[in-house]
Amino acid sequence: MxxxxxxxxxxxxxxxxxxxxxxxxxxxxxxxxxxxxxxxxxxxxxxxxxxxxxxxxxxxxxxxxxxxARTNMGRYLLNSVLVTVPVMIFSVGLATMAGFALAKYKFTGRIAIFAVFIGGNFVPFQILMIPVRDLTIQTGLYDTIWALIIFHTAFQTGFCTLFMRNFIVGLPDELFESCRLEGASEWQIFTKIVLPLVRPALAALSVLIFTFIWNDYFWALVLVQSDEVRPITAGISALRGQWLASWQLISAGSIVAALPPVILFFAMQRHFIAGLTLGATKG
Missing domain, CATH: 4.10.280 (MYOD Basic-Helix-Loop-Helix Domain, subunit B)
Structure with a gap:
C-alpha cells in the first residue's frame, strides 16, 4: 500500500x-x-x-x-461578502446541475463538453487579464461588484463541475431508474435524491470556493479600483500610505480578513472532511 x-x-x-x-x-x-x-x-x-x-x-x-474607525475596512468586508456569497451559490449550483447531466445522461458531445470543463482549469488566468478587463470596460461592468461576480462564477464553474461530476458518477444508476419508474420527474430526482446524497461534497466544495474567492487578490486589482467596490484583499493594500505605513493597522486588518474563511471551515469541518474522503474507501 x-x-x-x-x-x-x-x-x-x-x-x-x-x-x-x-x-x-x-x-x-x-x-x-x-x-x-x-x-x-x-x-x-x-x-x-x-x-x-x-x-x-x-x-x-x-x-x-x-x-x-480610520479606514473603510467595514466596506471592504461587505464588498467581499457581496462577491463571495453569490459566486459560491451560483458556481456550486450550476456545477451540480452540470455534473449531474454529464454523469448520468447519455447524449452526443458529452465527452467533448466535459473536456472543455477540464481544459478550462488549465488556462492560466493571468493571460486573461487584458481581454477580461477590456470586456468589462466595453460592457460597462468595470469597477462594479458584478464584474467580479460574473468573472469568478464563469471561471470557477469549470472546476466545480469537474468536482461534482466525479462524485455524482459514483451514484448507482438503478436508484435513478427506480425513481423514474415511480413517476418522479428529473427535477424531483435531482432535488430529492441527488442533492441529499452529495451534501458532503457540496459542503466541501462550498468551503473551497468561498476560500478561493475571498482570498483573491489578482482580480480584485484588475477589475475594480474604487473603495466603494474594493474587496478586503485589495482593501488591505490600500491601508498602506504613500509615505508612512501603519503596520499595526495593516496587520489587524489582515487578521480580520482571515477570520471569515477560518470560521466557515471550522463550522463546516465535519462535512468538509466527509466530502473530501467520500468514495476514498470501499466496503
Missing amino acids: FPTPIQQTSRLTQISYKVALPLTILIWLLPLAAIMMTSVRSIADINAGNYWGWPEQWMLIENYTEVF
Whole structure:
C-alpha cells in the first residue's frame, strides 16, 4: 500500500518524521504569529524595531477599533461578502446541475463538453487579464461588484463541475431508474435524491470556493479600483500610505480578513472532511 503508514517505516524514518513535523508547523505558523503580534503593538513599539519581542504596550482593542474607525475596512468586508456569497451559490449550483447531466445522461458531445470543463482549469488566468478587463470596460461592468461576480462564477464553474461530476458518477444508476419508474420527474430526482446524497461534497466544495474567492487578490486589482467596490484583499493594500505605513493597522486588518474563511471551515469541518474522503474507501 502507498504511502506506507509511518508506524510501519524504519526507526530512522519515524524519528525524522517526529522531528520534521513540529519544525515544519513552527516555520509555517511563524509569519502568522508575527502578524498577530504586530496587530497588538503600538506604533512606537514598531518604530523602535521591536518586531519579534514581547510588546511593550498592548493595543489590542485600540488597533482593532481604529482599523474600522480610520479606514473603510467595514466596506471592504461587505464588498467581499457581496462577491463571495453569490459566486459560491451560483458556481456550486450550476456545477451540480452540470455534473449531474454529464454523469448520468447519455447524449452526443458529452465527452467533448466535459473536456472543455477540464481544459478550462488549465488556462492560466493571468493571460486573461487584458481581454477580461477590456470586456468589462466595453460592457460597462468595470469597477462594479458584478464584474467580479460574473468573472469568478464563469471561471470557477469549470472546476466545480469537474468536482461534482466525479462524485455524482459514483451514484448507482438503478436508484435513478427506480425513481423514474415511480413517476418522479428529473427535477424531483435531482432535488430529492441527488442533492441529499452529495451534501458532503457540496459542503466541501462550498468551503473551497468561498476560500478561493475571498482570498483573491489578482482580480480584485484588475477589475475594480474604487473603495466603494474594493474587496478586503485589495482593501488591505490600500491601508498602506504613500509615505508612512501603519503596520499595526495593516496587520489587524489582515487578521480580520482571515477570520471569515477560518470560521466557515471550522463550522463546516465535519462535512468538509466527509466530502473530501467520500468514495476514498470501499466496503
